[in-house]
Amino acid sequence: MAFPGTGLIWMNGKFVEWDQAQIHVASHVIHYGSGVFEGARCYDTRNGPACFRLDAHIRRLIDSAKIYRMEVPYDQQQISDAVVDLIKRNGFKACYIRPLVYRGYDSLGVNPFPCPVDVAIMLWEWGAYFTKEAIEEGLDVKISTWARNAPNTMPSMAKSVANYANSQLIKMEAILEGYAEGIALDTDGNLSEGSGQNIFIVRDGVIHTPPVGSSILSGITRDSVVTIARDLGFDVREQVLPREMLYVADEVFFVGTAVEVTPIKSVDKIKVGRGRRGPITEALQQRFFDIVRGDAADTHGWLQHLETPQAATSGSSTRR
DSSP states (O other): OOSSSOOOETTTEEEEEEEEHHHHHHHHHHHHHOEOOEEEEEEEEEEEEEEEEEHHHHHHHHHHHHHOOOOOOOHHHHHHHHHHHHHHTOSSSSEEEEEEEEEEESSSOOOTTOOEEEEEEEEEEEOOOSSSHHHOOOEEEEEESOOOOOOTOOOOTSTTTHHHHHHHHHHHHHTTTTTEEEEEEESSBBBBESSOOOOEETTTTTEEOOOOGGTOOHHHHHHHHHHHHHTTEEEEEEEETTTTTHHHEEEEEEEETTTEEEEEEEEEEETTTSSOOOOOOOOHHHHHHHHHHHHSOTOOOOEEEOOHHOOOOOOOOOOO
């Protein structure tokens, strides 16, 4: 993922050129990881640019800040409005959205309270996280030697900058050992999640996914896929899952804002099902992409259009 190096970034209510969006090296977040963030997407739909579940993402951002006792100087609506304004000013039709709430420059003790709480929003154009082949055929992954944090050590429900030190260890280990991704277990040895993705398992037509208590981030794409699966008539169960469920599953797939819906074809070099994308994964993938592209009805109101659909489609019936 290469950054464009151009465009505007929103910082504490001001629009700043990309190369001028700077913080002091003594900012608390650099030394102590005192920040929370979000990752959302704007899609180029049939009816023009639309943010996918932006309200849920910004609400989780505010919730994450609350868990870390950070008083955000903007409310949910103000941040959402800033995201939309920033997308329009940058002229993006589709982009990745990264709001960040962090403790800035004042003092460098462990106590963060003297430091100001700053807010920034970045955007960049970003397509599929994995290749088209991976989305259709699946990924080779491994169980990581790194476990997720134990309960009551660091809050998994918060999308915290600090939590992603653990994610980096999982990701780097997997890459260096020749895998696309790693899957972490919780401290009881049960399934948790990938380095930055939630995980689902299909067995005998039933879809399973680890619960929030298994040290996972309560993913918004995860929630969306559960909803889509139930809309399609599938039985979805959130339950504690042992690692060996991965080895005997008919299908396994990741979900997340970045990875969207991506199948897994092997775990620890054990083939999953037929060793490629399964029919249930494909059905969920297709419905998800149909919704975010505007090819299926948005029955749950997940798309926030940057302009009215009528204005976006006037004069043309074809997709850009």
